[in-house]
Amino acid sequence: MAVETSQQEKILDAAYHCIAKQGYAHVTLRQIAKEAGVAVSQISYHYQNKEGLLLAVVTRAANKYQEYLQDYLKPDMTPKEKGDTLIRLYQQLLEEDVELFRVLYDLVGLSLWSEPFRLEVKEVFEGITEQITTEVFTDELMGELGYVYSSKTLASVFFGGLFGIAIQALLEQENEDIIKSLSALVVIFNK
Amino acid sequence: MAVETSQQEKILDAAYHCIAKQGYAHVTLRQIAKEAGVAVSQISYHYQNKEGLLLAVVTRAANKYQEYLQDYLKPDMTPKEKGDTLIRLYQQLLEEDVELFRVLYDLVGLSLWSEPFRLEVKEVFEGITEQITTEVFTDELMGELGYVYSSKTLASVFFGGLFGIAIQALLEQENEDIIKSLSALVVIFNK
DNA sequence: CTTTCAATCGGACGACCGTTCGAATCTGTG
DNA sequence: CACAGATTCGAACGGTCGTCCGATTGAAAG
Known part of the structure; x- marks a missing residue:
């Protein structure tokens, strides 16, 4: 069927x-x-042409990413729980859907050289950090942590850490250690 | 002349x-x-061929990166000073030699699809994290911080943060805020 | 001066790329 | 059934790619 x-x-x-x-x-x-x-x-x-198809693939990859987020992040979670969950999501994706990471990395690379792609990918990234800003680094959590940095800054750092560590994992054949090291990102909200 | x-x-x-x-x-x-x-x-x-030339470019980019490190990291610095300096180095590179970042990102992307490049780039990355492990997250600093994570883990997280935030900066036209947010990475060794 | 070999050049080759186009097919409406 | 418009197909086109090859040059050795 x-x-x-x-x-x-x-x-x-x-x-x-x-x-x-x-x-x-x-x-x-x-x-x-x-x-x-x-x-x-x-x-x-x-x-239309190859570029049009690839742009559609960007949207598709972004949608897939969003679906994962909606599956994992539940509204009743605390900010810290959401942060933990994001880390676990990345760990799981690196083991079970590495395709998504490769496509994302590749399309980000493409966006370095092509303005239409850059704008599209930039929007995707801004959406991600925006979500982390409002759902993880809430005013409440920020008050508790007492950082001198803004929630937006911390969101960029957190997401950058996720992405940067994921890249290291992509490069390794035996990447279990690196995948585990993602957990260490909790130091950001366990001051 | x-x-x-x-x-x-x-x-x-x-x-x-x-x-x-x-x-x-x-x-x-x-x-x-x-x-x-x-x-x-x-x-x-x-x-020989195009691949041979590109492999040579990988080596060249890695050397350029190492030169920057040698210019910035002095032996008499404390571990924390070295960490601070790394952050400042990335901030400066993002403003003055963004070419290097683009080439690095591009070649990492290439290494996702070609085994010879993967091995080459993997070695470069391992050298970087190795250096951060031994020079920044020294036994002394690790004792002071009292983390449950190993120095190698923290080095991966720190480097991942540097790289991941740099990528966000590459995607933005007005990236001053993101470049500044690199400074927030000091939270790792200011527990 | 001759010989030798590495370096350099321009041109050519076959392969493959993205795109286009006319014809064939399908689908739904009158 | 007939017709119109949307789909689908295979073939072909012009262009560009990486590679290769023979000829020419340059410099060093005998």
Whole structure:
């Protein structure tokens, strides 16, 4: 009982997985079309051109990230619990869905050289830090910790730590130690 | 009084700057050759092929990074001073030599898809965290802080924070706030 | 001066890229 | 059924890529 999936969706799926396998730089439209089981010209038809398709992949990756967040972060959690949960989410993703990280890193890299992508990715990142700012580093927690830094600053540091450590994990074959070291990020809200 | 520069060196310089401008994915050997003022075939002659040239660029970027470290980190500094200095170094690089960051990020991205590059970049990263481990999170400082985490773990977190925040700064046009937020990383060794 | 070998060059080759286009097919409406 | 518009396809196009090769130059050794 195959779910009816539009050809447009199949192409997007295929593009996502091809990028996860080879990176945007080495992916060709022919590979994507082959993986999706459609003609190459269908990509142009549905997404204008290669850039249009890749931009759609950015949105898809961002959505997937958001879905994970909604699954993990529950409204009734305390700020510290949310911080802990974010750390655990990254640890789990690094073990079970490393594809997502590779795609994210790759698309951030693409955004360094292409303005349309930069704007899109920048917005995604700002959304993430915004969420961390308001949900983790709340006024209440900030008062408790007594930092001289703003909640926005701490959110950037926290997210930067998550991302930076994740990159180190991506580079290692045996990355269990590095994945565990993500836990040490709690030092930020356990002053 | 032009310094005598070998053609091999000129090619490497050109490759570095071309990557800083466009990323490895969009750089062609013809552009590099033109920028270096040599024939395209010279690249194959001196570096076998494109991969060989890019691997040499990795080494070059790593060396440049090491030079910065040697300029900034003095042996008579205390561990905390070295940590502070690292933060200041990153802040200064983000303002004055953003090229280096772009090249580093790009080559790390390349290493996600190519095993030879992964091994090379992995070694560079391990060297960095190793240095932070032994020079910043010394036994003395670790005793003073009383963390439950190992010095290696804290070094990974610290470096991850530096790198992750730097990436956020790369994505922003107006990145002064994010560059400043690097300073907040001192919370790790100001328990 | 001749020989030798490394360095350098320009051109050419085959492969592959993203895109385009006309024809064929499907789908739903009158 | 007939027709129109949206989909889908395969083939082809122009362009660019990395690589390779023969010829030329330069410098050092005999």
